[in-house]
Amino acid sequence: MHQTPKPPGRDRVAVVGRAGALRAALTRAACARGGGERGSYTLEAVLCLTVLVPILGILAAFGLAGLGDSTAANAAAAAARAASASDDPDTAQARGRQAALKSLGQAQRTCTSSDISIDTSGFPSQPGEAGTVTVRVDCTIPLAKLAVPGLPGSKTLTATRHSAVDRYVARAGEGDGQ
Template identity: 40%
Template sequence: MTIAQRLRDDRGALSLEAVILFPVIIMVLLLVVALGRIGSANNAVDTAARNAARAASLERNGGSASSAGQQMAQMVLGEQGLQCTATSISVSTGGFSAPIGTPASTTATVTCTVRLSDIGLPGLPGAKTMTSSFTSSIDSYRQRADRTSA
């Protein structure tokens, strides 16, 4: 076999290509997993905030509205299978002290920190915090317990 024939020989080229491309393919797959987890978590936090604000707006006073909103947000996060390392749920209840006939609303804010460190992608942060707020109108003509009508 001459030197020219050896230089044209393709044996081992596929192995070399596989060794080079395999880590790149793994990194792309891990990136897809990370982006999927972030997107899913963001969707779950949005849903939790929306449902919490709606549940709070159906109550008659601020105390029960706050409690109903927090319970709903926890339930939605649990149903979505989202495991937050830190969770914060707040429901504004100032609208319940508005006089009957006055437009009022309540806002629920849900914050969840999602762990990303188990994915193992270099350069990816260990956790990402997602926050979502949603405002729901309180029925203007529904009796509220926080304020008595004259």
């Protein structure tokens, strides 16, 4: 007696279908007994939190560092502009410091401490001479509040900016005669 072969796909579909139904029945039975999946969500939540919390703390630290860096850079740029528009080195020091403090004051919560250094040694003594003013601002940001293991308690960020002194501004000590 000769039998016609069955297409191979039908048997496999039936077996896979029965396996899926068997798996679903076993899962329902395990859940009905109170076993199987009990406690796995708690374990997953604990594992995820122990990984996510430090990652979020590190992201917050990067955000604080970026904010502190831009605060220091803005204060240094404002101080350099103000100092370079001055008539003499002493006035440049005072105006630059005032501009930096004003800029740092607008971002009060970013820097816990700061240091402002203004170099007017390149300030020209006569009109027509080229000169520059250099300002360095150090901004210390707090990282201890984030409570992330491995991070230091604080980080000091430094920004340095240069500004050309206007060549044609009358300098202090010059007479009105030409």
